[in-house]
Amino acid sequence: MEIEPTQLEKAVLLKVTGRMDAESAPQFEHACERWISQGEKHLIVELDGLEYVSSMGLRSFLSVAQRLKSKSGSLILCGLHGLPRQVFEMTKLIAVFEVYESAQQAIAKL
Amino acid sequence: MAHEFARLALPASIDSLPKFLEFAHAGAHAAGLTPTDRDSLDLVLEELLVNVARYAYQPESGDVEVAYAVDEPGTLLVEITDKGHSFNPLENGEPDLTRTIEDRPIGGLGIFLVRRLVDSIAYRRQQGRNTVSFRFPGHRDLRS
Numbered sequence: 001m002e003i004e005p006t007q008l009e010k011a012v013l014l015k016v017t018g019r020m021d022a023e024s025a026p027q028f029e030h031a032c033e034r035w036i037s038q039g040e041k042h043l044i045v046e047l048d049g050l051e052y053v054s055s056m057g058l059r060s061f062l063s064v065a066q067r068l069k070s071k072s073g074s075l076i077l078c079g080l081h082g083l084p085r086q087v088f089e090m091t092k093l094i095a096v097f098e099v100y101e102s103a104q105q106a107i108a109k110l
Numbered sequence: 111m112a113h114e115f116a117r118l119a120l121p122a123s124i125d126s127l128p129k130f131l132e133f134a135h136a137g138a139h140a141a142g143l144t145p146t147d148r149d150s151l152d153l154v155l156e157e158l159l160v161n162v163a164r165y166a167y168q169p170e171s172g173d174v175e176v177a178y179a180v181d182e183p184g185t186l187l188v189e190i191t192d193k194g195h196s197f198n199p200l201e202n203g204e205p206d207l208t209r210t211i212e213d214r215p216i217g218g219l220g221i222f223l224v225r226r227l228v229d230s231i232a233y234r235r236q237q238g239r240n241t242v243s244f245r246f247p248g249h250r251d252l253r254s
Binding site for chain 1: 150153209212216219
């Protein structure tokens with residue numbers, strides 16, 4: 001899994017590619033924690049390149065979202081497709097996260 | 111006719127996952143599963159093997175075995191066996207999927223996903239071993 005961050009005016013965009021599994025999910029969580037501890041309120045995660053996510057990945061997304069929410073911030077997901085989208089749909093997490101088709105749409109909403 | 115199972119035993123740890131998945135991919139190929147099915151199979155194996163790695167032997171360590179056989183074209187039979195403490199991962203109740211993001215429990219989704227992706231999942235404790243067995247059918251529409 002690769003994580004490529006870009007600092008924007010009102011948020012940080014994290015482009016995640018590859019597989020988010022039991023081994024790599026903590027890496028995502030740590031990357032998000034670093035930005036949150038630097039005072040970032042909004043993280044936009046672009047998932048066009050995410051091929052796979054397991055429940056360990058879902059845990060990380062939930063944990064980061066709850067952390068940001070408690071600081072009046074938000075975790076915004078975009079570009080979900082394929083198996084990762086189906087996993088979010090099956091667990092109904094698609095309805096509890098802010099999900100957009102593209103990073104452009106997510107940025108426009110902030 | 112009895113199925114002939116291919117078997118691989120490795121230490122019950124997250125580090126063993128890539129080797130188990132590679133092993134199972136040979137079964138997926140033999141059963142004629144699609145790349146999408148293969149990713150779903152990876153998900154099922156990861157959820158069950160992470161459970162074994164976390165709970166079966168703590169604080170000791172031990173092996174876990176993955177076995178598969180092609181049932182019919184497009185379907186794999188899989189068995190996951192360990193010699194750890196008695197532990198039935200299927201006992202846990204269904205997670206509440208209706209909560210808001212603040213109240214949503216962080217865990218409990220792994221076995222829920224497994225149940226959605228496989229058929230005939232069962233647990234047995236026999237001769238000091240835990241075995242979870244299931245049928246993995248390809249080409250399943252995963253949408254809720």
